[in-house]
Amino acid sequence: MDDTTTSHRIADEALILLEEEGESAVSMRRVAQAVGITPMAIYHHFPSREALLNFVVDREFGKFLGYMQARPLRGSVQTRLLGSMDSYIDYAFERPRIFDYVFTQPRPNARRYPDDFRARRSPTLNPIADLVAEAMKSGYLKRDDVWEIALELWAHAHGYVTLYRGGRFHLSETEFRALVRRSLRRLLHGLKAE
DSSP: OOHHHHHHHHHHHHHHHHHHHOGGGOOHHHHHHHHTSOTTTHHHHOSSHHHHHHHHHHHHHHHHHHHHHHSOOOSOHHHHHHHHHHHHHHHHHHSHHHHIIIIISOOTTOOOTTHHHHTTOOTTTHHHHHHHHHHHHTTSBOSOOHHHHHHHHHHHHHHHHHHHHTTOOOOOHHHHHHHHHHHHHHHHHHHBOO
């Protein structure tokens, strides 16, 4: 078995633990045991638990982008912006513990605003920023700071998801999604060019 395959198996097992039990369950010993290698052998592939978790997170960003790309981003700018936020909510509902770790828990090496975002180091916010830039260029949205508006849209959806996951809504998932869409439409209306 080659090193790449073993590294991916290690990451897959770490991801399973992360999804089923949360970040604290991901230990090098448990992951090695699940893969069938010695605890020391895992360090040949990942020098630390942090390196393993960073690898898992980077792969998850790719999966999240798959959620965005699975939605055809056609139609009006508003439709495409709302679709990108729908993808974010899809990911949160389908991968809740991964979502929590990737987007809500403090992590070493997590991308930070403004420097990492403005340098386009955020694979998840870049497509939203690109849509916002297009919306401003076309005259749909007022001219403003592209990154701040992209962050505002993301934070808006993120806040709703976090409150929902925290049990702050007595709504079905369908009702919740409709509420978030109405709220985002209001937000976009306030950002529209006059």
